[in-house]
Amino acid sequence: MLxxxxxxxxxxxxxxxxxxxxxxxxxxxxxxxxxxxxxERRESIPLGHLRPLGWQxxxxxxxxxxxxxxxxxxxxHLYVQGxxxxxxxxMVPSLDVLWTDSYLSKTYGHLNVTVATxxxxxxxxxxxxSLEIFLEQYRHDxxxxxxxxxxxxxxxxxxxxxxxxxxxxxxxxxxxLWISAGDTASLLLAHSQNTLHCVLDxxxxxIIYDFSxxxxxxxxxxxxxxxxxxxxxxxxxxxxxxxxxxxxxPWYWAxxxxxxxxxxxxxxxxxxxxxxxxxxxxxxxxxxDTRDDFxxxxxxxxxxxxxxxxxxxxQWRYEHGTRHLSxxxxxxxxxxxxxxxxxxxxxxxxxxxxxxxxxxxTYELAKxxxxxxxxxxxxxxxxxxxxxxxxxxxxxxKSIPSNILQLLADILQKSARIHEYDKFEL
Numbered sequence: 001m002l003x004x005x006x007x008x009x010x011x012x013x014x015x016x017x018x019x020x021x022x023x024x025x026x027x028x029x030x031x032x033x034x035x036x037x038x039x040e041r042r043e044s045i046p047l048g049h050l051r052p053l054g055w056q057x058x059x060x061x062x063x064x065x066x067x068x069x070x071x072x073x074x075x076x077h078l079y080v081q082g083x084x085x086x087x088x089x090x091m092v093p094s095l096d097v098l099w100t101d102s103y104l105s106k107t108y109g110h111l112n113v114t115v116a117t118x119x120x121x122x123x124x125x126x127x128x129x130s131l132e133i134f135l136e137q138y139r140h141d142x143x144x145x146x147x148x149x150x151x152x153x154x155x156x157x158x159x160x161x162x163x164x165x166x167x168x169x170x171x172x173x174x175x176x177l178w179i180s181a182g183d184t185a186s187l188l189l190a191h192s193q194n195t196l197h198c199v200l201d202x203x204x205x206x207i208i209y210d211f212s213x214x215x216x217x218x219x220x221x222x223x224x225x226x227x228x229x230x231x232x233x234x235x236x237x238x239x240x241x242x243x244x245x246x247x248x249x250p251w252y253w254a255x256x257x258x259x260x261x262x263x264x265x266x267x268x269x270x271x272x273x274x275x276x277x278x279x280x281x282x283x284x285x286x287x288x289d290t291r292d293d294f295x296x297x298x299x300x301x302x303x304x305x306x307x308x309x310x311x312x313x314x315q316w317r318y319e320h321g322t323r324h325l326s327x328x329x330x331x332x333x334x335x336x337x338x339x340x341x342x343x344x345x346x347x348x349x350x351x352x353x354x355x356x357x358x359x360x361x362t363y364e365l366a367k368x369x370x371x372x373x374x375x376x377x378x379x380x381x382x383x384x385x386x387x388x389x390x391x392x393x394x395x396x397x398k399s400i401p402s403n404i405l406q407l408l409a410d411i412l413q414k415s416a417r418i419h420e421y422d423k424f425e426l
Contacts, residue, residue, distance in 0.1 A: 026140055027182025031276040035205045036253050046240035047247060053188060053235040053271050054207050054253075056246035063087050063208055063254040063262065068305065072166050075263075076294040080194065080287075083265045085208050087254050091261040092158040092198045092281070092306055099156075099201065099279060101135045109135070112321035113147040113177075128321050134179075139277075144180035148318035149281070153177070154310035157281060160261065161303040163196060164312055166296030171341065173284040174316040174323075175309055178274075185235050186272040188219060191264070192227030192344065192353075193284040198261040202278030206262055209269040210250040216269055218245035225356040235271055256280075266344065281309075286341040289394075315341065316360075320419060325361055328420075330413040332405045338412070339382075339397050348391035351379055365415040378408055 036059040041047055048056035065087045066078075079086045097103060109132030116126050134145055149157060154175075163172070173193060188209075197204075209216075220232040220243070233243055240246065254262055264270055266287045274280070315338070317326045327334060342357055343349045358375040359366075366372050381404045383392050 029139075029181065029276040031203045033183075033203075033205070033275050035255060035273075046244070048238055049240035050237050051240075052185070052273075053233065053238055053246075054251065056238060056240055056243075057249070057251065059207075059253045060210070060250045061252060063206070063252045065089065070162065072162055072168065072296050072299050073294045075162055076167060076296075079263055080265065081290045083268075083290075085252070085254075085265065085268060085270075086263050087256070088160075088162075088261045088263070090259045090305075091160050091162070092200065092259050094258065095156065095158075095200055097156055105132045105135045108150070108153055111150045111152060113145055113150070114321075115143050115145045115147075117142050117144075138179065139181045144178065144184050144274075146176055146178050148316055148323060149175045149177040149309065150318050151310070155308050157200075157309040158198075158306040159283070159309045159312045160196065160198070160306050161300075163283065163285065164307060165299040165303070167288055167292075167294050168285060169298070169313060170337075171286040171288060172312050172314045173286055173341070174314055175312070176282045176284065178278070178280040178282065180274045181277050182275075184274040184278070188231035188233050188235055188269060188271045190216075190229045190267045190269045191284070192266055194266050194287050195264045196261055196283045196285070197256070197264065197272075198281045198283075199256040199258055200279045200281055201258055202280070203275045204256045204278060204280060205273045205275070206254045206256070206264075207271045208252045208254070208264070210252065211269065214245075214249065218243070219269065225352050227350075227353050229267070229269075231269075286315075287344040290345050320364075322364055323360055324364075324418075325412060325416040328413070328417055330409045330416065332402050332409055335405045335409040335412060336397065336400065339392075339400075340394075343394060343397065347394045349394075349397060350391045351383075351389070354379060354382075354392075361412055362415045364418050365411075368418075373407070373411065378411075381407065 035054075037052070037055050039047065039055060039058060040051075046056075048054075063085050066075075068088060068090050070088070075086075078084065109130060111131050112128050113131050113134060114126045114128055115134055115138075131145075134143065137143055138145065157175070157177075159175075163169075197206075216229075221229050222232065223229055233239075233246075238246065256262055314326055316323050318324075338357070339349060339354070342353050355375040358378065362372065382400060383389065383396075
C-alpha cells in the first residue's frame with residue numbers, strides 16, 4: 001500500500017512538472033488519412049455540422065493535372081490567363097541532402113525563423129526564434145514554421161525552371177518555407193498573389209472552391225491590408241447551420257506528396273491540411289496583367305526541371321530576422337516596377353496595399369530614422385493628380401514623374417542597405 005501511494009505521488013509530481021514546462025504530447029505523425037472524406041449523413045442535422053471543412057458537400061473531382069514537361073507559354077495561357085489551378089507531379093526532386101531535423105539543426109540551427117501557432121488564426125502572432133529551438137519544440141508544441149527561406153538554405157532548395165524565365169522571372173516575390181508536424185490546418189483563404197506550392201517532404205491536402213457562379217461573401221470574409229482574404233469559418237468545426245452556403249459551392253481536391261506542386265491563382269479560395277512531418281515551399285508571384293501576352297525570349301527549349309533557389313531573382317529576402325528588398329541599388333524604374341507589381345492584374349493600386357508594402361520595406365529604417373517620410377506622405381505625392389485619394393490607376397503609375405519616383409527609390413534603397421551602414425549614419 002505504501003509503495004502504491006509513493007508511486008501515485010511521484011506520478012502526480014511528474015504530471016505537474018510536465019504541465020508547467022509548457023510541453024505537450026507528441027503529435028500524430030500519421031500520413032495515411034482518408035481524403036476526400038467519406039461523408040456521413042444524418043437526418044437530424046445538416047451535412048458536415050461540427051466536422052472539418054470538406055464534409056459539407058461531396059468533392060466534384062481531383063484538380064486538373066498537367067505534364068512535368070509543360071512549356072512556360074502553355075502554363076501562362078492555360079492556367080495564369082485562364083485563372084485555373086493545376087497539379088504538376090514530380091516538379092521538384094528529392095532533396096539533395098536529406099533534411100532531417102538533426103541535419104537542419106546542425107547546419108542551419110543558428111538562423112532565425114518566424115513561427116506561428118499550429119492552427120492558423122485570423123491574426124497570427126508571429127514569433128521569431130532560432131531554427132534549432134523550433135526543431136526541438138514543433139513535434140510537441142503548438143507551432144509551425146512559415147518563413148521567407150534564409151539565403152543560406154537556398155542552394156539546397158529547388159526552384160522549378162517553369163517559373164524562372166520570361167514573364168514569370170521578374171514577378172517572383174518571395175519563397176516561403178513551411179515546416180509542421182501533426183495535423184495542421186490553414187484558414188479558408190484567398191491570396192492576392194499567384195502561388196506555386198510544392199511539397200518537399202510529407203503530405204498536404206488541398207481544397208479549392210469554385211465561385212464561378214456565385215459570390216464568396218457568404219464565407220464571412222476579412223480583407224487583410226496586403227489584399228488577402230480570410231474566412232472566419234472554423235475549418236475544424238464548421239457550423240453548418242450558419243454556413244449553409246458550403247452545401248452549394250463545388251470544391252475540388254488534390255493531395256500533394258514529395259515532389260508534387262500545385263499552382264493556385266490569385267483570389268482562388270482554398271484550404272490546406274498538412275499531415276505528419278511536412279516540409280513545403282510556396283513561391284509567391286505577382287499576377288501579370290493577363291491582357292498581355294507571354295514574353296519568353298529567355299526561356300530555354302529543354303531546360304532542367306529545376307535549378308537551385310538562389311538562381312531566382314526574388315523581390316524579398318530574409319536578413320537579420322526581417323524582410324528586406326533584395327535589390328541593393330534601386331533606380332527610378334525599379335521603384336515604378338515595384339508599384340506595378342503591387343497592382344497585379346488590377347487596374348487600380350489601393351492606398352492600403354501601398355501602405356503595407358512601404359511598411360514592410362522600411363520597417364527597420366523607420367524605427368531608427370524618425371524623419372523618414374511616412375507611407376501617407378509618399379502616397380500624397382504619388383497620387384496628387386488623382387480625384388480619388390484611395391487608389392492610383394495603372395495609366396497614372398506608368399506616367400508618375402521621375403522626381404517623385406526618385407524620392408521613393410532613395411528611401412527604398414536606404415532601407416534595403418540598412419545593415420551596410422553604421423547606425424549613427426542613418
